[in-house]
Amino acid sequence: MRTFRDAKAMAKSLRTALAQKNLELSHSECLELIANQFGYDDWNILSARIEAEADAGVPRTATGAVAFSDAIPILRIFDVEKAMEFYRDFLGFALDWEHRYGDNFPLYAQMSRAGIRLHLSEHHGDASPGSTVFVWMRGIKAFHEELLGRHYRYNRPGLEDAGWDAWVMEVNDPFGNKLRFSEPYADDDPRA
Structure with missing residues (x-):
């Protein structure tokens, strides 16, 4: 690949x-x-x-060598309009591209923001509803304030002490998927 x-x-x-x-x-x-x-x-x-x-010395793929790039979660959606309202309008993600095999076929799309990419799919075989995506990040308090300022009537996330020396904010999309954003307390913590 x-x-x-x-x-x-x-x-x-x-x-x-x-x-x-x-x-x-x-x-x-x-x-x-x-x-x-x-x-x-x-x-x-x-x-x-x-x-x-x-x-930086990142190894390039060679015959027999193992190298990974980014992991991109695929989230199941059922309604494109509701997905755009949540991911684009509420969370502030951009629609990078979308694909359909033809007219009136399921949507497969990529959304991204600040270094994270998500794939959204209407196709039943791509993902199960009710998935959780864990995202390490920086700037969680500003992100939390931004989301509250949008006055999205279906989701008003809280910002909590996660118990693992980090803040956590969880948002639920309209399809039962969860995005769990977390930021370590320490600026030099390598987890984020």
Whole structure:
């Protein structure tokens, strides 16, 4: 499976596939599209991340080598309008991309905010309702105030002492899924 490190090869493949359908895009345009699919505003940002990881000694995948990238939770949804009201309008996530296999097919989409990506799916085989996603973060008090300031009538989360030397704020989406945001008390705590 390809990762963001394969962006140039992916752009080349995309350009070739589009050309076969008589759609001409430049290599640069394809790089921009690939960057957007990975949740970045443009190719320059994605390119900088690739270089930063190479400079930091992050191992590249080789035959027989094990390397992981980001884990992206898939959350089951049943109503696109309610999902956008919750994830976009209440939590402040951006819709990065969406996919459907055709008209009147289930939605599969990526939402992101400040380094976290979530996949939302209407397809019954992708995820079970009632999942919990745990997210380490920084700035939880500001995030909590932001959410309360939106006056979302279906959710007014509290901010609590988690009992593991951290703050915790849990929000429930309209489909029974939980997002549990947590921030360690200590600024130098490596968990976040």
